[in-house]
Amino acid sequence: MFFDFDRKPSDSEDKWKSSFSSFEELKKHLGDVFGSAGSKLGFVFPAGNVEEKEAEGDNAKEKEFAEFIKKIKGFNMKPREIRDFLDRFVIKQSEAKKVLSVAICDHYNHVRRCLLDEESSQIEYNKQNVLLLGPTGVGKTYLIKNIAKLIGVPFVKVDATKFSETGYVGNDVDDMIRDLIKAANGNVKLAQYGIVFIDEIDKIAMSSSFEGRDISGRGVQINLLKLMEESEVNAYAQSDMISQLRVAMSFASGGMEQKQSINTKHILFIASGAFDRLVDIVKTRVGNKSIGFNFKLSPNDKDEAYEYLKKVSTTDFIKYGFEPEFIGRLPVRVACEALNAEDLKNILVSSEGSILKQYVEDFAGYKIKFNADDGALTEIAKLAADEKTGARGLLTILEKLLRDSKFELPSTNIKSIRVTKNFMADPAKALSNLMGKESRPKTMTPAANGVKKTTKKTKKT
Ligand SMILES: Nc1ncnc2c1ncn2[C@@H]1O[C@H](COP(=O)(O)OP(=O)(O)OP(=O)(O)O)[C@@H](O)[C@H]1O
Ligand SMILES: [Mg+2]
Incomplete structure (x- = not known):
């Protein structure tokens, strides 16, 4: 919902609008109505000059964004550097560290090229969204948190289970992008270069029974794949009246035009899950044969699940319950080891x-x-x-x-x-x-x- 103060009011609005001859009056009225409850909700009506405060906020965001762009334009990290940084915090998971380091360098090198040269952004580029597999508590989230800290990009962790296809029950998938904006302190432009970490991705796989939330899981997958590639998302949810109003007020009072939508082209998506059933699917596919490199199926083998997950293929994921076009948008896959x-x-x-x-x-x-x-x-x-x-x-x-x-x-x-x-x-x-x-x-x-x-x-x- 947006207020357009120059729009000709409808008859029903006439009475309402005639009560407020100016924007200042409306603002005062809203301040009186909402009072302290309004400020608790984050809808602040400061006693001082609103325009000045808005402008100050806008300037701070612009400055923060300019500094960030400068940093990314100078991005020259090497995969080994990232790996070495991760080694300080995360024990084991050498394969995951290697794969993530390369994916992160490639991604931000591409972003850098796009920032330096408009033409580069027109060139077809397949984003290297990552899928991390492995048991609970072995460092999947911790790896990504540390990477986001190192690169200095906004980072948000969301649970795939809280989304639904329609957003009526549960959240709309677009909300994860809005969460990223929140993580970037409301700086929409900055959020465009962040990282979204989607946990429990295995829970949105459909089982062959096609019952209950499985159907919804398919819908969530379809909605997610658009986001993971490139789509334009409203920066403020339609139901978020307070943000809508704040933007409208800032705009009407001559503040800087705030960005209303966010493009997901440069947002990196990293999904993760335990994928319990997947080991059995891989096992069945490879049968009781050796799966290469001297691997034998003995119960005493070290971290048997890891050895199988290393061999997972796209067909295994499809069998698990993922849509081919969804799993195809997560081209980089790596398993994490159990910790002894x-x-x-x-x-x-x-x-x-x-x-x-x-x-x-x-x-x-x-x-x-x-x-x-x-x-x-x-x-x-x-x-x-x-x-x-x-x-x-x-x-x-x-x-x-x-x-x-x-x-x-x-x-x-x-x-x-x-x-x-x-x-x-x-x-x-x-x-x-x-x-x-x-x-x-x-x-x-x-x-x-x-x-x-x-x-x-x-x-x-
Ligand atoms: N390999 C590791 N090295 C060092 N610390 C670790 C490692 N794995 C986990 N931790 C510690 O355990 C905490 C929990 O790990 P993390 O959140 O990364 O688990 P996870 O793999 O994402 O599990 P889940 O699948 O349940 O989300 C981390 O915050 C960290 O302190
Ligand atoms: Mg986790």
């Missing part, structure tokens, strides 16, 4: 984003030094691997292990805590000893008792 206990220990010890660092910071907030010895780290990693939730298992184990310490120690004079294998054997007793008490602290919860007892026999992977 050794990898999880590596994450604790050497990832710059290690959860252990978070614990050090948390305790440091109370001026308590926290550390864990090597034996304890090995044990924590083993327990986390048993959780089968990837690196997320580390947080589960640490939380159980240190719940009471985090609660009790800040209220004591104790200035350091060291987690050892002994501590892990009986965290409640270890904490009592540390606090110099004979008995366990009253608040001790059963969860912290016997973290060790939850240990299942670690399956060799």
Whole structure:
């Protein structure tokens, strides 16, 4: 909905419009009507000069965009540089890092060429949207987050399951582009060069039963493929009255003309999912034959699922329930590996984003030094691997292990805590000893008792 103040009012509007002889009057009236509720909704009616504030905002956005364009025009990163950066945060996943580094360099090199030379944007170019496969918690989202941080582009993560074909129930797929605009602080021009990460993409595959939301899944795929290639999306949803009104007011008061639509040509789409059923489909296709490179189908093979997912083909995806034209728009595919206990220990010890660092910071907030010895780290990693939730298992184990310490120690004079294998054997007793008490602290919860007892026999992977 847009207000056109020069438009001849219809009869029904006459009465309404005659009440407001000028734009200033309407603005004042809206301010009175919406009051503080309006500002809570983000619809601000400042007491001062609205035009000046709008202009200031526009100028800041223009400046931010100009700086970004300058940066992309000078984009000269090499795939190895990106890989090296990712190595600092993400453990393992070397194939995914390689593939993503190349795709990102190619994409932003192409964007650079288009920015430097108008003609380049006319040349046919197939965008290298990426599909990441692999189990939960192994770094799929984390890889992309770090890439977006490195390149300095707007980034948004959306769940494929929240979209529906019509947008009546659930969101319209165009909303993911609007979310990207929000991630770019409302800077529509900047959002045109961002990255959209679509999680749980496997959930919009149709199963052969053609029931329930599967039909909708097909519709979502069809809508998505237009976006993934190139389409023009309204920057503001029709239902978003507040944004519509804000744009109209800015325009009517002579502010800069705001961009109303966003083109998705230079937005990179990265989709990801666990694709549980896919392994069986690949297995059936390759049969019990070796799938090349000395691969044998033995239950003791390392990360069997990964070995199969590496071999996935377009026909497997179609069998899984994807439309050929949809999966064709995700031409770059790479599988992520499961993380074993050794990898999880590596994450604790050497990832710059290690959860252990978070614990050090948390305790440091109370001026308590926290550390864990090597034996304890090995044990924590083993327990986390048993959780089968990837690196997320580390947080589960640490939380159980240190719940009471985090609660009790800040209220004591104790200035350091060291987690050892002994501590892990009986965290409640270890904490009592540390606090110099004979008995366990009253608040001790059963969860912290016997973290060790939850240990299942670690399956060799
Ligand atoms: N390979 C890894 N190296 C270092 N940290 C990791 C790795 N994998 C996961 N993590 C840690 O675990 C957290 C969760 O990982 P992430 O969100 O990337 O999982 P995911 O693969 O996207 O899982 P899901 O399929 O459930 O979305 C990350 O924020 C990161 O802290
Ligand atoms: Mg994820």
